[in-house]
Amino acid sequence: MNNGKTILEMERITKEFPGVKALKNVDLKVRAGEVHCLVGENGAGKSTLIKIMTGAHSKSSGQIRVNGIPVEMNGPQDGKKLGIRAIYQELDLLPTLTVAENIFVEDIPKTKLGLVNWSKMNLKAQELLRTFGVQIEPKALVKDLTVAEQQIVTIVKALSQDSKILIMDEPSAVLTGSELERLFGIIRELQKQGVGIIYITHRLVEVFEIGDTVTVLRDGENIATAKVEDVTMEQLITWMVGRELGEQFYKETVDIGDIVLEAKNLTVTGQVKNVSLQLHEGEILGIAGLVGAGRTELLKSIFGQYQVDSGSLVVFGEECHFTSPRDGIAKGLGLVPEDRKNEGAVLCRSIEENISLGVLVKRKFKFLVHFPKLFQKAVELANYVAIRCHSLKQEVGTLSGGNQQKTVLAKWLASESKILLLDEPTRGIDVGSKLEFYKLMAEMVRAKKSIILVSSELPELMALSDRILVMSNSQVRKEFLAGEATQEEILEYAIPQELKESVRAS
Amino acid sequence: MNKTSDVQKASRSPIPKFLAENSRLTVFLILLIVSTVLSKGIFLSPANIHNMLRQYAGIGIMAVGQTVVILLAGVDLAQGSMIALVSMVVAYLNVNGYGIVLPLIVGLLVGALGGLTSGMIITKGKVPPFIATLAVANICKGLATLITQSRPIYGLSKELLVFGRGTIGGIGIQVLVWVNVALLGIFILTRTVYGREVYAVGGNERTAHLSGINVQRIKLIGYAFSGICAALAGIMITSKMDMGGPYVNLNDNVQSIASVVIGGTSFAGGRGSVTGTVLGTLIIAMINNLMNLMLINPYIQQGIIGIIIITTVTLNQRRTVSK
Ligand SMILES: Nc1ncnc2c1ncn2[C@@H]1O[C@H](COP(=O)(O)OP(=O)(O)OP(=O)(O)O)[C@@H](O)[C@H]1O
Ligand SMILES: [Mg+2]
Numbered sequence: 062m063n064n065g066k067t068i069l070e071m072e073r074i075t076k077e078f079p080g081v082k083a084l085k086n087v088d089l090k091v092r093a094g095e096v097h098c099l100v101g102e103n104g105a106g107k108s109t110l111i112k113i114m115t116g117a118h119s120k121s122s123g124q125i126r127v128n129g130i131p132v133e134m135n136g137p138q139d140g141k142k143l144g145i146r147a148i149y150q151e152l153d154l155l156p157t158l159t160v161a162e163n164i165f166v167e168d169i170p171k172t173k174l175g176l177v178n179w180s181k182m183n184l185k186a187q188e189l190l191r192t193f194g195v196q197i198e199p200k201a202l203v204k205d206l207t208v209a210e211q212q213i214v215t216i217v218k219a220l221s222q223d224s225k226i227l228i229m230d231e232p233s234a235v236l237t238g239s240e241l242e243r244l245f246g247i248i249r250e251l252q253k254q255g256v257g258i259i260y261i262t263h264r265l266v267e268v269f270e271i272g273d274t275v276t277v278l279r280d281g282e283n284i285a286t287a288k289v290e291d292v293t294m295e296q297l298i299t300w301m302v303g304r305e306l307g308e309q310f311y312k313e314t315v316d317i318g319d320i321v322l323e324a325k326n327l328t329v330t331g332q333v334k335n336v337s338l339q340l341h342e343g344e345i346l347g348i349a350g351l352v353g354a355g356r357t358e359l360l361k362s363i364f365g366q367y368q369v370d371s372g373s374l375v376v377f378g379e380e381c382h383f384t385s386p387r388d389g390i391a392k393g394l395g396l397v398p399e400d401r402k403n404e405g406a407v408l409c410r411s412i413e414e415n416i417s418l419g420v421l422v423k424r425k426f427k428f429l430v431h432f433p434k435l436f437q438k439a440v441e442l443a444n445y446v447a448i449r450c451h452s453l454k455q456e457v458g459t460l461s462g463g464n465q466q467k468t469v470l471a472k473w474l475a476s477e478s479k480i481l482l483l484d485e486p487t488r489g490i491d492v493g494s495k496l497e498f499y500k501l502m503a504e505m506v507r508a509k510k511s512i513i514l515v516s517s518e519l520p521e522l523m524a525l526s527d528r529i530l531v532m533s534n535s536q537v538r539k540e541f542l543a544g545e546a547t548q549e550e551i552l553e554y555a556i557p558q559e560l561k562e563s564v565r566a567s
Numbered sequence: 568m569n570k571t572s573d574v575q576k577a578s579r580s581p582i583p584k585f586l587a588e589n590s591r592l593t594v595f596l597i598l599l600i601v602s603t604v605l606s607k608g609i610f611l612s613p614a615n616i617h618n619m620l621r622q623y624a625g626i627g628i629m630a631v632g633q634t635v636v637i638l639l640a641g642v643d644l645a646q647g648s649m650i651a652l653v654s655m656v657v658a659y660l661n662v663n664g665y666g667i668v669l670p671l672i673v674g675l676l677v678g679a680l681g682g683l684t685s686g687m688i689i690t691k692g693k694v695p696p697f698i699a700t701l702a703v704a705n706i707c708k709g710l711a712t713l714i715t716q717s718r719p720i721y722g723l724s725k726e727l728l729v730f731g732r733g734t735i736g737g738i739g740i741q742v743l744v745w746v747n748v749a750l751l752g753i754f755i756l757t758r759t760v761y762g763r764e765v766y767a768v769g770g771n772e773r774t775a776h777l778s779g780i781n782v783q784r785i786k787l788i789g790y791a792f793s794g795i796c797a798a799l800a801g802i803m804i805t806s807k808m809d810m811g812g813p814y815v816n817l818n819d820n821v822q823s824i825a826s827v828v829i830g831g832t833s834f835a836g837g838r839g840s841v842t843g844t845v846l847g848t849l850i851i852a853m854i855n856n857l858m859n860l861m862l863i864n865p866y867i868q869q870g871i872i873g874i875i876i877i878t879t880v881t882l883n884q885r886r887t888v889s890k
Contacts, residue, residue: 386776386778386779390778396777398777403773403774405777406771406774407766407767407770407771407775409835409837410766414766414767418767418775418780419778421760421763421780422780429760430759
């Protein structure tokens with residue numbers, strides 16, 4: 062596949078933000094029909110590089126050539142004109158418009174009178190969505206979709222226009238399982254049509270599954286570019302983190318204590334059905350399942366974000382009826398939500414302010430804030446989770462995706478929650494930091510905290526959990542002890558019955 | 568990474584960088600110089616400056632309350648009508664023999680209550696702030712005219728006039744009240760738990776809620792504070808004019824919002840400060856003062872203020888986007 066001609070060349074690209082050099086003399090070449098993977102630690106400069114490619118950011122110096130011709134880009138429109146399109150890490154959809162409107166926002170189908178041709182637009186949108194094999198209503202409002210569905214809409218939107226280069230920034234941070242398979246199918250299709258694809262990911266297995274070439278960035282520098290068949294996973298990791306990592310997972314055995322949280326027949330209409338579970342002191346309880354299985358909803362109803370319709374919840378021996386997250390937090394719960402931009406962080410405020418929200422919640426300060434004390438804690442925790450930034454006064458919105466996630470984690474560490482509900486906590490975090498995070502989790506359980514971990518990465522879930530509950534269709538289907546089940550067995554219970562039947566029938 | 572930033576800081580000379588980063592202060596200084604030159608020094612005379620501050624104290628006070636509301640990603644359009652209502656209530660009670668303490672307390676309570684009403688409609692009814700406060704504005708306007716069938720109330724007691732006309736150590740009491748309200752605003756936003764929570768709620772309401780902040784309470788207090796600020800401004804104006812007027816001072820409301828926006832607080836919420844707002848009010852005051860000194864038609868003056876608002880908002884917008 063690597064014999065297509067070079068369509069994009071970036072030479073000695075440098076990008077400076079106030080106080081930080083995000084890219085230093087980076088070179089990158091993309092050929093037609095090639096899947097070029099871009100990997101690197103959080104904050105290495107991957108997203109910045111592709112934003113320069115599309116014209117969304119201006120470069121400080123360097124040269125970009127498209128088909129051998131030097132180009133200057135002054136905005137994303139310029140990139141689009143050249144056929145360079147991107148599916149960004151942060152979803153750039155218009156939440157209050159419909160799915161169809163979002164897909165065609167740049168080129169709305171019109172009637173002869175110049176009015177919006179709604180029926181044509183919805184029909185075309187439906188066709189495009191169908192090629193992706195998903196059930197999303199074109200007339201639905203984007204804000205009512207799940208994050209995964211929104212990601213699919215952005216992909217469909219990018220596919221609806223012809224492009225010579227298609228960039229995908231961590232699609233697998235949101236998509237899983239069958240959706241990801243379909244995306245790979247589409248990528249192979251585009252490859253055949255001669256589209257150059259840049260694929261950013263933190264799940265290195267994907268590099269070997271879909272990539273032709275791989276480029277590794279570290280601290281804004283191009284460390285290596287190689288053919289995928291010539292490298293190994295270990296080699297990639299070493300290039301990324303600059304040293305050998307050794308283990309991928311980390312787990313300590315600690316004594317499991319008494320029950321700290323017990324749910325009996327917990328039901329939230331349409332979201333969670335009759336879920337019963339027990340969580341012990343020092344335990345990591347894993348929850349497996351596919352997207353839409355109700356795992357996030359379960360965490361949110363335990364936390365107090367959703368109102369429980371029936372069933373009971375006992376926390377530290379006390380029957381609880383949470384009416385808001387506030388109640389849950391007061392009982393010692395903390396939730397790291399799946400959607401960090403909308404629910405986890407306050408993007409327009411600084412790192413230290415975000416982390417210190419966790420301290421404020423604890424009400425150590427009644428009325429006045431003692432800033433040195435408040436931020437002291439934030440500084441400790443920011444160092445602890447190793448946030449990569451040039452100052453803790455930096456706005457969280459300017460951090461790389463993975464470092465935003467670390468900020469959210471630090472907030473709950475600051476609040477000293479005793480029971481942590483982690484919803485896909487390592488999503489979008491690089492391999493090195495993941496390991497750090499696993500160590501953090503071990504430290505937390507050693508300190509007698511308990512964790513409920515939702516993760517779509519089965520290897521991670523299996524390595525870390527003491528027990529695993531498998532959910533599908535809003536219900537718990539099966540419970541496994543650590544080391545008891547294989548990946549296949551877990552999946553067997555995770556796939557909903559109807560789906561299996563429909564697969565068998567077809 | 569700290570190293571690179573230090574190197575960069577050191578490599579640039581500090582004064583131009585400071586001015587570039589504090590654009591409002593720069594505008595303020597430029598205006599100061601231009602005004603002084605164009606008015607041949609009259610602008611800088613203590614009498615002129617004192618007059619200007621007195622004239623804008625009411626707007627300055629309102630703007631402090633407005634800052635909190637806009638930081639919460641809202642807006643308070645009821646401030647102007649609140650002035651009218653408070654003016655009527657205070658004057659009515661005063662001329663009917665209730666002295667001054669009671670009318671003042673009732674006036675401030677009316678302000679707080681009006682703000683709370685807006686806050687309730689917004690948080691409980693999920694009505695957008697624009698519409699909720701506009702509705703409350705109409706209610707206030709209606710009540711203000713109802714008290715005397717829209718006739719002004721004259722004959723206030725002498726003690727009441729102190730607030731608008733009296734001085735302490737040569738400085739107008741209104742100006743002192745403005746300074747204190749501004750200091751209070753700065754203190755609340757930078758030093759209290761409530762202030763931290765305002766920034767969090769304004770920046771991302773969902774995250775704030777999920778972090779255990781009582782979003783509704785924060786908003787209610789914010790709108791109540793804005794209402795109290797409007798009530799204070801109403802008391803100052805009543806006292807200055809020596810009458811209770813059921814006039815609806817819409818232009819004051821616009822100027823209070825303009826102060827906040829020119830002061831750099833983001834309409835999207837979560838970003839901004841009272842210090843900026845005070846500078847914003849001073850900038851508006853100076854521009855108006857300058858135009859008065861230059862005998863520019865007042866109607867044209869309003870247009871010019873409008874253009875300035877649009878320009879600053881556009882510039883602010885561009886700055887946040889380019890980040
Ligand atoms: N607008 C900005 N202002 C200041 N610094 C920024 C801005 N955008 C990015 N940066 C900084 O540039 C560096 C590179 O960020 P970038 O988003 O490109 O990382 P990334 O490789 O995509 O990481 P991740 O895998 O976590 O998404 C980081 O240190 C980040 O803090
Ligand atoms: Mg990124």
